[in-house]
Amino acid sequence: MASLSQMDENIPVGDEEEKMEIMEASKTTKNGDSDDSDSDSGDEDQKNEEKESSINALNKEISQNPYMYDNHTERIKLLREIGDLNRLRDARQEMSTHFPLTEELWLDWLRDEITLVATASDRSKVEELFEKAFQDYLSVPVWLEYVQFAIGRMAEEEGIQKVREAFERALASVGLHVSQGANIWEAYREFESAVTAGLMPQPGAVVSAEQEEAFKTQNQRVVSLFKRQLVVPLLDMQSTMDEYKEWLGEDSVDSETQASFDKAHHVLKDIQQFEDQLISTSGSEQLKSYQDLITHEQRKKEPARVVCAFERALKDHCLVAELWQQYTAYLDKLNSGQQIKSGYERALRNCPWSSQLWVNYLLALERQGTEFVKMKEVADKALQVGFSEASDYLSMWSAYCDYLKRRIDWSQDHTEQLETFRLTMEAAVDFMFENYGKDGDPEGRLRQFWAYIEAKFCKNQERSREIWNQLMQEGHGAEAGMWLQYYQLERMFGDNKHCRKILQRALNSVTDWPESITQAYINFEREEGDLEQFDVALARSQAQLSRIEERRAKAAEKDAVIQDHKKKERTDRKAQKKQQQPDTNSTQQSSQNAGNKPGKRKLEQGAAGDFNEAAESVNKRGEPPSKKAKPEAVEKSDASENHGETVQHDPSKDNVTVFISNLDFSLEVDRLKEIFHKCGEITDIRLVSNYKGKSKGFGYVEFSDSNSVLQALRLDREFIDGRPMFVSRCEDRSSVKSGPQFKYATRLEKNKLFIKGLPFTITQEAIETIFKEHGKLKDVRMVTYRNGRPKGIAYVEYENESCATQAVLKADGLQVGEHTISVAISNPPERKTPLSTRMDPFTARTPSLGGGKKETDFRGKARTQVSLVPRALRQQPQPGSSAKVASQKTEQKSSASSSASSGSASAMSNDDFRKMLLKK
CATH class of the missing domain: 3.30.70.330 (RRM (RNA recognition motif) domain)
Structure with a gap:
């Protein structure tokens, strides 16, 4: 469309009248556009105000709870729309400190920052951002953005060499990516081809020997890139071979290159089935396809390809802790120091709730000779994460205490290290018992380990005995296995006197397997005692076994008598039913009369x-x-x-x-x-x-x-x-010293869903049918009343968190019959939390500890209080009175305090209530 100036130039000079008409029309159009612009500007200002209000609300929520993934992404989106780059940069930086960012978030951030580069300092900051992006996930698009950014440095000194270094880094990272790696190779070849084209002489120019040599060298670089790419199994590699032949201007290539290409093409055929599955599947099925690919690559024993397969899987399934455990275990085998540390840090950044990852990280750091300060920092951080099970804390405490024990050099002065070990063991025991009672460490692993160290290394058998006695007094006194372990420790590092004492105590306490104690007692006296002590052991053992056999016989006899009595009662009842032919009406009348006798009811209750x-x-x-x-x-x-x-x-x-x-x-x-x-x-x-x-x-x-x-x-x-x-x-x-015990977890369970609003007639099989579409189920539990009738509530547990997250997104708000169900990640409040302070389960959010997008609404306990006001006193709303509800409530609230304090004469007495309730 031509501009006004162009239109003005095209009008004939003599046609002034037509020219004036066009200018007048243009002025009218401008005025109209101005009015529309003012209107649009007003709407835009209003929208910006609304966005600012939303941003302020999000800022407040994030300051209170920084682990809300969706709040961060929404704030970034709004700031990007209004174009506030400074606040946008701060918001992105804050999010990156709490979560690993996705590929899309990094690309948006990097592209926004690249457009602002004006100085060398700005370029350096962008390069630092790229380095952070590389640490989160393996992303071919991010690496492409990096090499394109590097091409902008060609004008600098050694600029071409810096670009080549950037491309080589990209190839080392993503060059083996079967489905997307070819993009980096092609970009590299295009760059080198452009450099080659720049070296070609102008037509008719005289080419010097130096120019000829430079051109040949550059041409050889392109050929080398082709050959390097052709030995890597990548999708559509046949087209690369065709392009190489076209570059050479020949129909065939040398035998060595052809052999390398055929070998790579054979490898591609082997993994083609896995690549096809990855493209056509998603969710848990895709994860299984990744596992198959990883297993296949591990059989080939090519570490670079195995690492690439793991990285591809983790990019799409970053919240699967088991996958991170497999990856870090493989890195441990490779024994690459910095790569191991980086792998564990990334794993814990995505799955901090996995205690096994923390334990393995401690072991990896210890193998690398990490200093004590760093080890303590990692252990403290792990214990503050908030695991969901007592076993997780027990594993973490055990791993850290094992490290502290190995840290002690018993051949030198170890006073400080030993004191640290003892204080930590005491803290671990107290923590587990105070938070979980006897179930925290049911086998007493921590104290057994502590007692062993005191006995063997510290030569402090008295302290060891104190620890074991405390352990036996806390509910293990009847267990033969625990007594035998205590006895074995005393046998190794103690004396015969205390061994005999332990066995005698055990003989009188054990109920689960007394024969093992008697045998151990007799064998001990055979080996260490004299004849008198051996006779005493025999007598005591036989007497104890006799008492136990007697109790067992009595219990069996009693059981037989009870069973005979029950059987006889059943037989008698059946015989009476056959003989009697009761009158139904008279029976009902007599039962009603019996039920109306208050005296009889009192007698039953009193008896x-x-x-x-x-x-x-x-x-x-x-x-x-x-x-x-x-x-x-x-x-x-x-x-x-x-x-x-x-x-x-x-x-x-x-x-x-x-x-x-x-x-x-x-x-x-x-x-x-x-x-x-x-x-x-x-x-x-x-x-x-x-x-x-x-x-x-x-x-x-x-x-x-x-x-x-x-x-x-x-x-x-x-x-x-x-x-x-x-x-x-x-x-x-x-x-019992411990607090109330509860069967189910009271913390966030990312692989378990809480469903409410279910029809009361729904079955467990129907729930399984609905939710198994989103992943493999581990358990389905319907919540019922004590009589077995359902409450319309259920829990669905998946084998991994990603399936649970997908189910929340797809099943929340689903229509089941005439009911609309609500689905959320299971996160019960602490059982000691006052009911008044608990938030609504489907409107409040909970902290998210992992990376990636979260839908982590948490649920609270349902209110069980009911109104105690008699029905006769409840005011039923009259038709057409809905408009007066608000004013009536206001009047009631304003008059409540005054009427309560003055004790008005109109207050009803107990007798008034009784009369009202007895009205027919």
């Missing part, structure tokens, strides 16, 4: 006793009664009055006993035997009964060994006759 109520309340919690409740005494009292069966509980057998509750009252012992038979040998099942002899829905299952208890605990929450059965350890909760 049950206070413990009946206490036991039932305990049964609701799913926990065994504490020793304070003294269930044995109460049950004995009931038995003496022939109100029910006697249930005697032996606290010394708690380690081989589980407490079961929330059972159906009709569930019998035979059914329980069928359920727990797969866990191990059962020695006794004791169901607690009421004064009528009917089950109260809870009891004890005793096994022959403690390993069976571990198997039985896995049956917790399993549905038995339509009700979830609660299974827990049998222990005195009042004497």
Whole structure:
């Protein structure tokens, strides 16, 4: 379209009238455009104000919680739209300190900064940005941007050489990338071809010998690049060969180049299937394809290609901790110092929640001879990450304490190092017990290790005994295995006196495997004692075994009697049902009359006793009664009055006993035997009964060994006759120092989803069908009431975090029947968090510890409070009164305090309430 000046020049000189008309029309158009421009400017200002408001809100949220990935990306987007480069640079810098940036984010940042380069200082800053980008992920586009930026330095001294160095770095990093590496090779060849074209003489010019030599040398560089590329298996490498032949002007190439090309082409055919799968799949299927490719490359034993395959996989699946573990383990084998350190730092930047990565990093640093200050810094950082399981903390503490032990040089002065070790061991033991109780270190690994070091290296057997005694007093006294380890340590570094004492204590305490203790005791006296001591060991051992056999026989006899009694009752009931033909109407009437007699209800409640109520309340919690409740005494009292069966509980057998509750009252012992038979040998099942002899829905299952208890605990929450059965350890909760125990995690679980709003009729199979489309499922758990009816809530656990993240994006807001479900990453609040301070689970965000885009909404606990106002007092809204709701609420709030303080005469008494509730 021609400009006005051009139009003016094209008008004939004599046609002044037409010229004036055109200028007038132009002026009108300009005025109209001006009005539109003012209007657009006003709209633009309003939009910018809205964006500024959004940016300020995001700044506030990020300052409170910097681990919100989406807040950072949204702020960067808004700042880029309004063009505030200074604040945009600061926002990007802040995000990069907390998260690794994606390829797209780096390219936007780099291109914005490149346009602002004016001085050598600016160029140096951009180059530093490129170095940071290289540390996050392997990206061919970022390397292409780098070499293009380097080409801009050709005018400098040695500029061409600097460009070649940039290209060589790019080839070393991404030149083996099968699907995208050819882009770097082609860019390199185009650059060298351009240099070659610049050396060609002008037509008709006389070429000197120096020019001829320079041209040949440069031409040889291009040929060399072709040959280097043709030995690398890259997609569409046949076209590169055709281009090389065209460059040479020949139909064939030398035999050496052809042989190298054929070999590379054969390698490409072997991996072509994996490349096709990577292109056609995504999510967990793509990750499996990457794993297959990595396995294939590892068989070929070409480290550079293996590393490239790992880097490609990690770029697309950066939140899979297992993949980072495989990569860092491979780097450990290569034994490349700086590469190992860089690999672990990148891994922990993406997956800081993986305790195994932290442990492996400590070991890698120790192999490299890293100084103590750095090792302590890494360990402290790991312990502050916030692992989800006690086992993660235990692994981390164990790894760090192992390092501190190896750090001690026992042949020199080691006072300081030994003190550091002891203080750290004490801190580790206290941390695990205070936060997780006995479940934090169930086998006492930390204290066993500590006691061994004190005994062997420090020659401090007294301290070693103190540590072991504390360990045995915290719930391990009935375990034969623990006593035998204590005895072996004393046998190696102690004396016979204490060995004998340990075995005698164990003989009177062990309940899970007493035969092992008696055998060890007898063997010890055979080897170390005299005849009198040997006779004492035999007598004590035989007496203890006799008592144990007697208890077992009584338990078996009692069990047989109970089973016979139950069987007889069942037979009698069946016989009575056959003989009787009850009248349905009379039976219903009599039951109604019986239910209306308050005196009878009082009698039943009084006969049950206070413990009946206490036991039932305990049964609701799913926990065994504490020793304070003294269930044995109460049950004995009931038995003496022939109100029910006697249930005697032996606290010394708690380690081989589980407490079961929330059972159906009709569930019998035979059914329980069928359920727990797969866990191990059962020695006794004791169901607690009421004064009528009917089950109260809870009891004890005793096994022959403690390993069976571990198997039985896995049956917790399993549905038995339509009700979830609660299974827990049998222990005195009042004497346990640890806080309340909970079966499930109370911290962020990135591979688990929390779903609410489900239909109450939905089945577990239906939930699995919906969510297995997004990845491989590990577990699906529906939350139910105590009677087994669903609450409309469920948990879905995937094998990795990436599948869970994808499921949140695709399933949140999904319509299931007539219900719209809500899906979020599982992140329960701390159990001690006051209900008033808990945030709404689907509106508040939670810190994200990994890299990449996150959808990490967290959920809180649902409110369970209900209104205690009687229905008769609740005001039902009248039709057409919705417009008055706001004003009524305001009046109620304003008058509430004054009426409460003055104690007005209109306040209703208890009698008024009673009369109102008795109205028909």
